[in-house]
Amino acid sequence: MPATSALRRARRFALAAAVFLLAGCSTLIPQTVALRTGWPAGVPLQLELAQVPFFPQGDYQCGPAALAMAMQFAGAPVRPELLVGEVWLPARRGSLQVEMLAAPRRHGLVGYRLEARYADLLRELAADHPVVVLQDVGLLLPEWHYAVVNGFDYASGTMLLRSGLQSRQEMPFSYFERTWRAGGYWAMVVTQPEDIPATATEARWLEALLGLARAGPNEAAVRGYRAALARWPDSLPAAVGLANQLHAGGALDEAAGVLRGALRRFPHSVVLINNLAQTLSDQGRNAEALALIDQAQDPQSPFAGEVRSTRRLIEERLR
Structure with a gap:
């Protein structure tokens, strides 16, 4: 085989090997490679x-x-x-x-x-x-x-x-x-609970707050749910979570206000109706609570058991 032909083949082999190695390297660091042309918007250099x-x-x-x-x-x-x-x-x-x-x-x-x-x-x-x-x-x-x-x-x-x-x-x-x-x-x-991470999604942040509500002080969870509701105003779970924490802390008037605001967005939510009725009853407004809980009589709802329990509590208090 002529030397020039062998040299060309060697060069082609070396080039192919280099391409293979580069391709292998890119599979090891795919996100670094992507940053070259896709630097995140708003992030300084x-x-x-x-x-x-x-x-x-x-x-x-x-x-x-x-x-x-x-x-x-x-x-x-x-x-x-x-x-x-x-x-x-x-x-x-x-x-x-x-x-x-x-x-x-x-x-x-x-x-x-x-x-x-x-x-x-x-x-x-x-x-x-x-x-x-x-x-x-x-x-x-x-x-x-x-x-x-x-x-x-x-x-x-x-x-x-x-x-x-x-x-x-x-x-x-x-x-x-x-x-x-x-x-x-x-x-x-x-x-901090009110400092929501820049990349947080509603579902993942509320999951993190649920852990805080179970393990941390009530005041911290309240701050976290307030911040969540400010970022995602139409979040039903954030409204329910905030109201629950306020209720647990004894702030019944404020809890009722949060639930009423959420009901204006979700007028058919069985959870909101049930929780507001419970809060009104805890405030001693049992007649109003009974009229409200009657709006949540949906036997197909997954919360039907909670609704029945709340209604029984209201009726006992009325008696």
């Missing part, structure tokens, strides 16, 4: 939340350290030592994501899990929310690690993290995605 505190992690305790950084930035005076008993599992020598999301509720904060999107992480940073991420930083075997992303620089393609013993770790976009992708792009932010 450079940002660093320098006010995020830094706590160097103890042995196997990156979870408490990362969570303490995010929670303290959100306004809770906590340190990693306080959180060890809440999120660290000695048998696993680490922290599970469910504990990481639950711990902020005990301190009147909301832990919100982000969608598995690079763009959402960047948008939260632009909204002044440092992001806790789960990474696999092992070289040969998996080594799971929590860190806090607190900035980025598009020009140099660099993510900024508070990680391990480093208060300012610089990591290329592509390498960060490789470590982050291994954990399913798991990420969370910690906020």
Whole structure:
């Protein structure tokens, strides 16, 4: 075979190999590649939340350290030592994501899990929310690690993290995605109840608030539901949640007002009719409550049992 022909074939092989490697690389970092042409709207090209505190992690305790950084930035005076008993599992020598999301509720904060999107992480940073991420930083075997992303620089393609013993770790976009992708792009932010994350959806935020309502102080849940109803005025679950929290706190007049406002939007809602009737009865307005509960007599409703129970209560009080 002539040398020139062999050289051409070698060049073609080298080109094909390069294309294959590039294609393989893009499958490893698909979201980094997408950022080149799809930088999220409204996100600056450079940002660093320098006010995020830094706590160097103890042995196997990156979870408490990362969570303490995010929670303290959100306004809770906590340190990693306080959180060890809440999120660290000695048998696993680490922290599970469910504990990481639950711990902020005990301190009147909301832990919100982000969608598995690079763009959402960047948008939260632009909204002044440092992001806790789960990474696999092992070289040969998996080594799971929590860190806090607190900035980025598009020009140099660099993510900024508070990680391990480093208060300012610089990591290329592509390498960060490789470590982050291994954990399913798991990420969370910690906020005050009235500070709804920039990327939150109605359903996911209300799910997070439900956890706060069950575990946290009533006042914090009220603030969260007020904020939810302000962002999503037509949200029936937000109105019901706010009214329930107000009722539980003894603010019956305000709870009734929220329910009446929601009924103007959803005049046939059995849940709203039932809850308003219950609230009116608790205020001693049983005749008015009985007239209202009669509007909810729908045997096919999944809440028919609750309606019957409320009606019996009203009738007993009238007697």
